[in-house]
Amino acid sequence: MAIADIDLIAIRRHLHTYPELSMAEFKTQAYLKDIILSWESPWLTIREIPAVPTALLVRLTGSNPKRTVGYRTDIDALPISEETQLPYASQNAGVMHACGHDIHMTVALGVLAHFAEHQPTDNMIFLFQPAEEEQAGGKQLYELGTFVDEWRPDEFYALHDQPAMPAGQIATRQGTLFAGTTEIHLTIKGHGGHAAFPHQAQDVIVAAASFVMAVQTVVSRNVDPVHGGVITIGKLQAGTIGNVIPNEAQLAGTIRAFQQADLEMMQQRVREIAQSLATMYGVTFDLELNQGGYWPVNNDEKTTAAFMTFMANDEDVDFAVSQPAMTGEDFGYLINQIPGTMFWLGVGDAEHGLHDSHLAPDESAIEPGVHAMIKFLDWRMKQ
Numbered sequence: 610m611a612i613a614d615i616d617l618i619a620i621r622r623h624l625h626t627y628p629e630l631s632m633a634e635f636k637t638q639a640y641l642k643d644i645i646l647s648w649e650s651p652w653l654t655i656r657e658i659p660a661v662p663t664a665l666l667v668r669l670t671g672s673n674p675k676r677t678v679g680y681r682t683d684i685d686a687l688p689i690s691e692e693t694q695l696p697y698a699s700q701n702a703g704v705m706h707a708c709g710h711d712i713h714m715t716v717a718l719g720v721l722a723h724f725a726e727h728q729p730t731d732n733m734i735f736l737f738q739p740a741e742e743e744q745a746g747g748k749q750l751y752e753l754g755t756f757v758d759e760w761r762p763d764e765f766y767a768l769h770d771q772p773a774m775p776a777g778q779i780a781t782r783q784g785t786l787f788a789g790t791t792e793i794h795l796t797i798k799g800h801g802g803h804a805a806f807p808h809q810a811q812d813v814i815v816a817a818a819s820f821v822m823a824v825q826t827v828v829s830r831n832v833d834p835v836h837g838g839v840i841t842i843g844k845l846q847a848g849t850i851g852n853v854i855p856n857e858a859q860l861a862g863t864i865r866a867f868q869q870a871d872l873e874m875m876q877q878r879v880r881e882i883a884q885s886l887a888t889m890y891g892v893t894f895d896l897e898l899n900q901g902g903y904w905p906v907n908n909d910e911k912t913t914a915a916f917m918t919f920m921a922n923d924e925d926v927d928f929a930v931s932q933p934a935m936t937g938e939d940f941g942y943l944i945n946q947i948p949g950t951m952f953w954l955g956v957g958d959a960e961h962g963l964h965d966s967h968l969a970p971d972e973s974a975i976e977p978g979v980h981a982m983i984k985f986l987d988w989r990m991k992q
């Protein structure tokens with residue numbers, strides 16, 4: 610395939626049709642790798658990581674390098690059944706690119722295609738990262754020593770699509786862009802029994818319901834109101850029939866805050882609430898609080914100043930300064946190690962947010978996203 614002939618819309622639709630869950634992105638990785646290898650770029654090297662087999666790294670050797678510039682995209686999808694009715698809707702039952710990582714990958718591929726054809730001044734590393742939605746693939750790769758020597762970027766960039774913004778608009782801010790998050794995994798265990806004899810059982814359903822309600826007080830009563838925070842329980846599973854008290858209830862959720870200290874305080878309150886309810890209801894519990902790599906996404910001052918100045922002054926770019934958001938990202942971990950900037954790319958679907966089974970990003974965002982990043986990176990490498 611000649612790079613100039615690359616059909617980004619067709620690629621995006623293929624990726625959208627075949628989404629794969631975190632750490633199971635085998636076909637996605639193979640598809641991306643085949644496209645990239647078909648370009649036969651003389652300054653391009655591909656690298657795979659045996660311990661994280663769905664990751665893909667690409668290095669471009671610069672013509673006169675002063676540094677190495679990194680660009681990261683995530684590649685995983687969510688356990689959501691798509692309801693868009695699009696002709697290229699997901700063919701993988703119960704799995705959907707409902708967070709737009711198909712758009713992220715396509716923009717990354719478009720930018721990579723350009724520099725695979727036109728040798729960059731600096732060295733470049735492109736990271737196609739698995740497991741952003743859970744398991745923090747970026748952190749895992751970092752801890753495996755992936756980004757060392759010639760594979761260590763000096764600065765790192767990444768985007769996230771934003772349905773609430775017009776297609777093609779770019780936005781970011783200095784400081785914290787996204788929250789730090791912590792996954793909650795709670796199993797409550799008791800002795801179930803007949804619904805008619807609750808006094809002979811330990812009712813895990815009542816304990817689970819109390820837990821859901823009690824954690825609502827953490828944000829309202831423990832977090833400084835001007836800081837903000839979120840606790841959402843997104844999964845609650847227990848029981849099989851109305852007249853049996855089950856032995857076990859399973860809950861999962863997320864804790865979010867912009868400041869790490871707030872996040873840690875909220876984690877502690879959730880632990881205390883679980884412990885208190887266990888005493889109150891006579892149940893036992895396993896509680897796992899896992900922050901993984903979902904550190905607050907704190908944009909680096911220097912790279913972000915360069916990014917914002919360039920985007921705001923380029924007449925072809927529709928640029929806005931954004932507010933922080935409670936979304937999480939394990940890119941927060943990576944740019945805590947390597948300075949960098951995360952930004953939003955508008956994908957114009959104001960009716961449907963991220964993680965919505967009806968989300969249908971406007972594909973016309975891809976081209977301006979690719980062009981803005983090519984121009985920015987080209988300019989940056991000449992600084």
Ligand SMILES: CC(=O)N[C@@H](CCC[C@H](N)C(=O)O)C(=O)O
Nearest residue numbers: 742743790791792863936937938
């Ligand atoms: C952009 C986005 O939606 N990211 C995810 C990141 C997941 C964080 C972690 N698994 C958690 O649930 O706490 C998000 O849900 O914000």
